[in-house]
Amino acid sequence: MPLCGKYIPPKCRVYGAPYSICTSRVIMTLMEKEVDYELRLLDTAGRDFRILTKEYKEPRYLALQPFGKTPLFQDSEVKMFESRAIIRYIARKHDDHGPHLYGTNEKERTMVDQWLEVEAQNYNPAIAPAVFHLVFAAWFGKIGDIRVINPSLERLEKVLDIYEAQLMKTRYLAGDFFSLADLSHLPFTHLLINHAGKGDLYSKRPFLKAWWEDIFSRPTWLKHLAKAFPHIYYDPNE
Amino acid sequence: MAIKIHGRQLSPLVRVAMLAMSEMNVESEIIEDDMRSPEYLAKVNPFGKHPAVEFDDFILYESRAILRYVATNYGGLHLLGSTPKEKAMVDQWVEVQGCYFEPPVRSLVTELYFFPKFLERVPDVAVVEENLSKFEKLLNIYDAQLAKTKYLAGDFYSMADLAHIPMLHRFVVSSGKESLVTSRKHVNAWYETITSRPAWKKIVEQYPDV
Numbered sequence: 001m002p003l004c005g006k007y008i009p010p011k012c013r014v015y016g017a018p019y020s021i022c023t024s025r026v027i028m029t030l031m032e033k034e035v036d037y038e039l040r041l042l043d044t045a046g047r048d049f050r051i052l053t054k055e056y057k058e059p060r061y062l063a064l065q066p067f068g069k070t071p072l073f074q075d076s077e078v079k080m081f082e083s084r085a086i087i088r089y090i091a092r093k094h095d096d097h098g099p100h101l102y103g104t105n106e107k108e109r110t111m112v113d114q115w116l117e118v119e120a121q122n123y124n125p126a127i128a129p130a131v132f133h134l135v136f137a138a139w140f141g142k143i144g145d146i147r148v149i150n151p152s153l154e155r156l157e158k159v160l161d162i163y164e165a166q167l168m169k170t171r172y173l174a175g176d177f178f179s180l181a182d183l184s185h186l187p188f189t190h191l192l193i194n195h196a197g198k199g200d201l202y203s204k205r206p207f208l209k210a211w212w213e214d215i216f217s218r219p220t221w222l223k224h225l226a227k228a229f230p231h232i233y234y235d236p237n238e
Numbered sequence: 239m240a241i242k243i244h245g246r247q248l249s250p251l252v253r254v255a256m257l258a259m260s261e262m263n264v265e266s267e268i269i270e271d272d273m274r275s276p277e278y279l280a281k282v283n284p285f286g287k288h289p290a291v292e293f294d295d296f297i298l299y300e301s302r303a304i305l306r307y308v309a310t311n312y313g314g315l316h317l318l319g320s321t322p323k324e325k326a327m328v329d330q331w332v333e334v335q336g337c338y339f340e341p342p343v344r345s346l347v348t349e350l351y352f353f354p355k356f357l358e359r360v361p362d363v364a365v366v367e368e369n370l371s372k373f374e375k376l377l378n379i380y381d382a383q384l385a386k387t388k389y390l391a392g393d394f395y396s397m398a399d400l401a402h403i404p405m406l407h408r409f410v411v412s413s414g415k416e417s418l419v420t421s422r423k424h425v426n427a428w429y430e431t432i433t434s435r436p437a438w439k440k441i442v443e444q445y446p447d448v
Contacts, residue, residue, distance in 0.1 A: 088325075
């Protein structure tokens with residue numbers, strides 16, 4: 001927000017860090033839809049040492065995002081938060097071009113909604129503790145707690161069995177089309193497989209393996225990884 | 239023909255589905271089956287949870303997905319928001335309900351109501367304290383929002399408000415900690431408004447607490 005002068009609403013702005021789970025979802029969706037956006041780097045985890053002040057705790061940020069989290073999304077029509085709500089907004093707004101991330105009919109949209117909920121309520125709670133302790137802990141110079149990691153992975157395996165059964169029936173989670181539901185899984189799953197070395201949980205389930213290899217190799221995801229982690233990944237399509 | 243809702247009527251999560259039907263004046267019946275049975279897992283919801291609802295040719299689970307579907311198909315499109323901005327605000331507050339409201343309040347309702355009443359189990363003090371603290375912080379944010387708008391997503395009742403009703407009502411009526419809600423002016427006013435809706439009163443009357 002400018003400190004003085006006329007307020008010009010942003011064309012499309014995302015507050016957050018590109019390597020953050022929730023902000024990744026929004027960036028991925030914008031890239032899939034080829035929407036230009038401006039990233040305002042804001043790191044609530046304190047990982048990016050270029051951020052000297054805790055902007056997300058300042059009143060003017062809290063006025064926009066009262067939970068003090070990222071991402072925050074702004075365009076000429078909305079100011080909103082919650083990544084899964086933002087990606088629905090973007091998918092609806094730009095439905096006329098790019099992949100139909102929210103389905104092409106009402107029935108498909110319902111399935112996307114169901115699997116987005118599944119991701120939030122069943123997958124996320126199982127995978128998040130493992131990733132926090134296996135990956136994020138090390139980023140902050142800490143050691144993960146095995147008493148948290150093991151139950152988390154056990155819980156995740158039960159969820160993965162259900163995913164395997166679903167993916168025997170449909171090519172992607174909500175049907176035979178790539179959707180917001182599949183996209184939503186990318187950030188945490190990538191970290192678990194490629195940073196925590198737990199790929200065997202996925203590779204031993206053939207349909208899950210095929211699904212993961214498919215969504216992981218989407219050009220937008222590889223491009224995003226190269227931008228978010230430039231010291232680790234390069235974009236093979238460039 | 240009545241739409242089948244799988245789950246126990248007492249569950250606040252199942253009551254979200256029941257309330258959705260009630261708001262749309264759709265007849266529904268409750269099937270209280272065992273969520274852990276192999277048959278339920280195979281045919282109804284592989285995640286072993288409720289509610290799950292049987293529509294014409296498919297079964298849908300996850301309460302918020304069910305709510306969206308019922309609103310869309312049974313005359314409740316206004317509950318989802320009418321403009322892109324309204325839809326965005328509804329989606330935003332529905333996510334808040336699912337990710338920030340439901341986990342601590344479900345835990346509180348379980349510890350303070352379900353465990354003592356049905357399992358003769360004493361509440362875990364540490365769990366209760368932790369979740370009360372989370373809920374209080376959340377309610378401060380809600381109070382600030384509801385000072386600006388009559389309902390969560392704007393000045394219109396939406397599925398974001400609806401999704402809160404069963405769990406919030408149970409918390410206020412049965413937890414002994416209702417002051418968290420009643421002491422906050424705007425939250426309390428919103429609570430009174432949404433729980434006075436005829437569709438919710440109908441459910442409470444049909445299924446009184448024993």
